[in-house]
Amino acid sequence: MDLITAAVGSVSVGRANGRRIAESGPYGLRLPVMPVLGFHVMLSGDGWLITERSAPAAVRRGDIVFVAAGAAHGIAREPCTLAELPPAAMGETPPAAPADFEFLCGTYPLPGGRLPALLRHLPEVVAFTPDYDDDPHLRAVVEMLGADYAREGPGSGAARGALIDLMLVHILRHLQRRWPFSDEPGVAEALRAMHEQPARPWTVQQLSDLAGLSRSAFTRRFQAVTGAPPMAYLTDRRLAAGERLLRETREPLTAVARRTGYATPFAFTAAFRRKYGMPPGRYRTERG
Incomplete structure (x- = not known):
């Protein structure tokens, strides 16, 4: 992508x-x-x-x-x-x-x-x-x-x-x-990986290896480019994907959680509520 x-x-x-x-x-x-x-x-x-x-x-x-x-x-x-x-x-x-x-x-x-x-x-x-x-x-x-x-x-x-x-x-x-990341070595590769596979259990070390940088150098460069640390960015990406699934599909909450990288629907619900101010079920009812 x-x-x-x-x-x-x-x-x-x-x-x-x-x-x-x-x-x-x-x-x-x-x-x-x-x-x-x-x-x-x-x-x-x-x-x-x-x-x-x-x-x-x-x-x-x-x-x-x-x-x-x-x-x-x-x-x-x-x-x-x-x-x-x-x-x-x-x-x-x-x-x-x-x-x-x-x-x-x-x-x-x-x-x-x-x-x-x-x-x-x-x-x-x-x-x-x-x-x-x-x-x-x-x-x-x-x-x-x-x-x-x-x-x-x-x-x-x-x-x-x-x-x-x-x-x-x-x-x-x-x-x-x-876009400062358009020619940033390493950061673009990590961004593509997170967007293509948001459900994968990425770690900062895995992403820094993909970028060909040390963990500390990758974290500094990634945050300077995107305005967010790698894991915070990944969480935002996963929740955006979950929001779209809630709005555009009738998949059960368990499936939505699994497809967005959350081990349980309870973990997804807690993270979703923090970002969107309401639980997924209510969001789907009001926005779907």
Whole structure:
């Protein structure tokens, strides 16, 4: 499994959602902090990406804004501060008339509000201009996503989730140069092993041997790259896999525990409750 596939899998644990936002007026709009990972694609109009920590960045038609962990940000007509922008009216239907600017949004909920460790070294909010001529598939995905948002129909929920997954793949391909582990000797091998075989009873020593590093050097490098110690990262990966099994299958809890590396359903239940705030059975009932 490559690292982009692993990264998409680590966030595709909840139902993806999306909508079209259109805005007119002299200012723009501000999007609050939300426990989601998401993106915007500018469909029309020129404006500025406004964040709390960086200078305003120009955005225009076709540009993509990636938001790694729901940080507050805004789209403005002119450079300004985030506090100067009015909050977005998220419940309103976009106007039928042409707007000053319009964009598509796609989001994934982040359980517990935490970004998966595999993505924690991506920029918090970033805008970039794709090369649509070099990547015609991305242009097609944007067009299909816009058409899906414009008209609900049978299967829209499934199609929307798949299209948002595809958008995230293209975005991560663009951003992968920023991933510090993309050229980290040893760490990428250990990550692939954990993602391909999460149920295997890995030890730090086994992973460091796989990486070709001493145990202490591997632990330091792995934590510097992912933001988590190896065993904490593995636990997070196992629970994400368990969450997906609960939501997408009717497998009994014993089987889910075994497939995610837990010796007993009691051990899985205790770990799952710590991360998601409820036992697996209740989670399956509410989210399945």
